[in-house]
Amino acid sequence: MAFEGLTERLQNAIAGLRRKGKVTDADLRETMREIRLALLEADVNFDVVKTFIKTVRERATGAKVLEGLNPAQQIVKIVDEELTKMMGEEATPLNKSAKIPTVIMMSGLQGAGKTTTVGKLALKLKNEENARPLLIAADIYRPAAIDQLEKLGDDMKIPVFSLGTDVNPREIVKQGLALAHEQHNDYVFIDTAGRLQIDQDLMNELADIKDIAQPDEILLVIDAMTGQNAVQTAEGFDERLNVTGVVLTKLDGDTRGGAALSIRAVTGKPIKFVGQGEKMNDLDVFYPDRMSSRILGMGDMLTLIEKAQKDFDEKQAEEQIKKMRENTFDFNDFLEQLQQVQNMGPIEDMLKMIPGMANNPALKNINVNPKDMEHIKAIVYSMTPAERQNPDLLNPSRRRRLASGAGRPIVEVNRMIKQFNEMKKMMNGLMNGKVSPQMQGMMDMMSGGNMPGMPNMGSGLGGKISSGLGNLAMKQMARRLKKAKKKRK
Structure with missing residues (x-):
């Protein structure tokens, strides 16, 4: 499970404070040093760590905290609050259109779990809002991408619009949106193409699809296991598409958590959902405060x-x-x-x-x-x-x-x-x-x-x-x- 190493390091760093009746400046410096190392080992962006440690130290320094009845708990509280701020403070809902359909454009590199996330999010809305989504298969390049989406749609009883691999993705999106308006679908999910890395052809195609669809939401799907590379990917996509939110996948894997802790602070883009399993219902709303509590070992x-x-x-x-x-x-x-x-x-x-x-x-x-x-x-x-x-x-x-x-x-x-x-x-x-x-x-x-x-x-x-x-x-x-x-x- 994600963050286990970080949780253990942070708990060890704070454990020393809990054993002390009074926390000195030296104790605080040592704790901050351990927290800094823990975050860097978790692959959190260096500038983010630097700012975080500075803020926590400034808030924790002073007679009110250091001479308090329970200074260790006060410092833990400060760390918790600053971790939460780093990740966005509160959950960010989907952007929804005043008129149906709400158009959600999904983007991301190959292997991040984009197509599966399309299915998970569509199923979540179908179950929780009784929505009628339509999935548009616009990835004509990856082998079996259309087949995968159609199989997911069939299993979930959600319609999928596709025109095969020989039609330009721009035309597929145009006709898919026309069908959604005709059928009065609540949501439209556009499963766009990915690449192994960002390239000009991919970005041009995605920019054209954005102009055609005028999406209410552009979600970037990122593999949490890629660490700081996830932040670079987010910056690259955001530069061309103006991404509105991020979905982190594989958060249940062998990941150190750096992506979750860095993306919002570096890009300003909110993490809206996290995938933590292979089942189609394994997609959760991202709550920064709950994630911070879990990282600090305080449960959820x-x-x-x-x-x-x-x-x-x-x-x-x-x-x-x-x-x-x-x-x-x-x-x-x-x-x-x-x-x-x-x-x-x-x-x-x-x-x-x-x-x-x-x-x-x-x-x-x-x-x-x-x-x-x-x-x-x-x-x-x-x-x-x-x-x-x-x-x-x-x-x-x-x-x-x-x-x-x-x-x-x-x-x-x-x-x-x-x-x-x-x-x-x-x-x-x-x-x-x-x-x-x-x-x-x-x-x-x-x-x-x-x-x-x-x-x-x-x-x-x-x-x-x-x-x-x-x-x-x-x-x-x-x-x-x-x-x-x-x-x-």
């Missing part, structure tokens, strides 16, 4: 809750909360929750959104194989309807039958059932206000402390779910539902 609870809410509708959540409260939560409900957790992404990444868990040594023991989920499902699918509804029926002989049916060791079946029962007990207590030692550990973890027994979480996937995401997401969901009900009343 809002994003975690939003991910949960995408898969838990209100009616279903109320039913599950009621079952937890009445202690009637069974394996059928567990299967549904398991599927929803899978839809949200890797468990390791979600746990890192919990405050205090980024770079927690306990998480390094967690290496969740996606097949583990399927093994658990196989065990549950081997149960009879009665056994799913009443887990108390699962005596030793029935468990041996489950192990045989799922092709898993009996010890794995026993462990999964035990962890299910523990999770059920914890959730019931949580819903009814009973705080057990385990649940108190969860509260400690949410407030940034270390959860007792965390290193043992690697012993089984059910334990990971029950200890982390399941309770947390459902608790937050319960709160949100109560607020929603009050508003309706």
